């Protein structure tokens with residue numbers, strides 16, 4: 001028995017078996033120290049002729065969850081990963097990777113340089129690089145096709161797919177699943193191999209050119225046609241006929257160039273911003289665990305939230321005001337569940353267990369036994385205040401009361417409950433069981449323990465949460481309203497709705513603002529405008545067009561017409577809307593003039609960025625990265641641009657500042673170019 005190690009990598013030698021263990025908590029990310037330690041360990045193994053088999057494993061319940069992305073922004077220090085892999089392949093004895101937890105990115109590539117792979121059940125493997133705007137840089141594009149064939153590899157690499165070991169086994173990427181002692185199974189496997197089985201020496205299975213081309217095309221499409229997907233697909237295809245060393249060198253060359261591209265830098269920014277979002281410094285009290293939750297209101301949102309909670313393993317009491325509404329709500333939850341079962345996302349047995357944890361009721365008192373009560377009833381201050389007051393009386397004093405309100409004053413609701421410290425906003429996005437974004441709203445009197453508990457619940461649901469302060473529309477809807485408002489001003493000034501949508505979709509937005517309005521229904525914003533009418537600043541420029549559409553019964557897709565006309569679910573520009581716009585301008589004595597697509601893009605995004613600067617200054621948004629996280633996860637902003645503020649501080653700076661001047665001219669108030677510039681300087685660092 002002998003031991004050797006550098007703190008992050010440990011080498012144990014027991015007779016003729018060497019075990020190399022990577023120990024870099026929490027998830028064994030591959031770092032410079034890890035690579036150094038591995039290289040030393042393999043050099044030591046090479047110098048000991050008695051060793052016959054090697055197991056490479058991870059401590060902390062995980063193999064290697066990926067490379068340390070913080071290293072990717074600067075020149076990488078030696079030894080780099082390919083050097084380590086070459087050392088494994090240069091050994092004369094078999095090395096078997098013992099995979100558990102996650103083996104992703106560089107971690108999975110490390111295992112592909114081994115002679116065999118044994119995985120614990122449920123281990124997650126994959127090459128997520130393309131999702132981060134880069135390509136695998138340590139042989140992933142060359143070794144994967146040698147094991148799984150090109151079509152499957154293209155799909156895995158360009159789709160940045162993470163798969164379970166069980167699927168990896170059927171693809172040939174792992175050799176066996178170990179039910180018992182993983183390291184023992186790996187050492188047995190190494191002994192059975194007897195000698196080297198280098199993946200690099202295998203031949204890529206032949207594939208029909210037409211089949212390959214179709215697989216390549218589909219994979220690039222899955223990767224949204226972004227440069228990383230195009231390059232990764234090209235590199236993978238080299239494995240068919242280019243000598244492996246040449247192809248590996250080409251892969252490394254592309255990796256080194258692409259990892260510092262603006263797109264890769266932007267995607268890393270979003271990655272880190274998502275990890276940072278939802279963290280609040282200096283909380284004085286820990287989160288409590290919630291297990292039983294009551295959801296009040298089983299409409300669109302309540303049903304989606306209830307289903308998300310059930311899927312996360314919680315018990316849910318679903319309360320409605322009458323039996324009919326309750327049955328409809330239960331039916332909605334059942335619809336989500338049976339959809340997931342039909343698609344194989346939830347097994348029928350798991351579905352049964354999930355159903356058993358749902359308790360529908362028409363009695364509000366049934367909610368009182370919960371750790372947290374979340375209301376998703378009508379967006380009406382009186383109705384919600386009444387409910388919170390009643391919950392304040394019914395529920396034990398420690399029960400947390402959460403509201404899904406989109407716009408209402410959470411502090412007023414908190415006061416109505418009589419326990420403002422235990423009140424929090426949990427603003428989900430529709431559909432609530434699908435959308436990643438969650439705004440956790442911290443009221444003026446929300447206690448630290450309540451906030452911590454809300455954030456912990458969000459994590460349990462797999463949501464990406466940002467913390468918002470109380471203010472009309474919190475962070476997301478407030479900023480979005482500024483952006484959409486400017487889109488409407490553009491239409492008054494001379495653009496057409498479809499032109500604005502097209503300009504923003506070309507920029508990368510999943511959907512233009514007018515298509516979004518039609519989808520969610522124009523009546524929501526209409527009700528809000530009516531509510532705010534009395535307090536509106538008379539100096540504010542008011543666009544009447546959405547009101548005119550609503551008054552004409554054009555409430556969006558659900559009524560067959562809104563900003564667009566709909567036939568058989570298909571959207572098309574509507575001459576009637578064009579006529580309405582022209583009539584409105586004539587009635588107001590306003591002249592319209594053609595606007596460029598750039599102006600449409602620059603003005604809407606400038607309005608968004610300007611509002612973000614205000615929300616940050618007011619402390620409604622915690623940090624610029626939260627705004628980026630919200631727009632990428634909740635509003636269809638292109639992730640590869642890094643979110644609106646990241647984009648504005650880098651590639652979009654000139655466009656945003658030009659847009660800001662035009663918006664200021666159009667609106668006449670509410671704009672402070674200097675503050676926006678200062679913010680962008682701060683982000684660009």
Ligand code: NAI
Nearest residue numbers: 297298299300301320321325376377378379405406428430
């Ligand atoms: P909805 O109209 O679909 O559902 C509301 C449900 O609450 C109805 O089924 C109604 O019967 C029930 N309800 C009303 N008063 C009740 C009471 N006293 N006790 C029990 N049940 C009661 O509305 P939706 O769209 O689900 O919205 C609910 C809340 O979620 C609102 O505050 C809304 O602003 C917010 N929200 C809505 C989003 C959306 O996209 N629809 C997105 C995010 C938040």
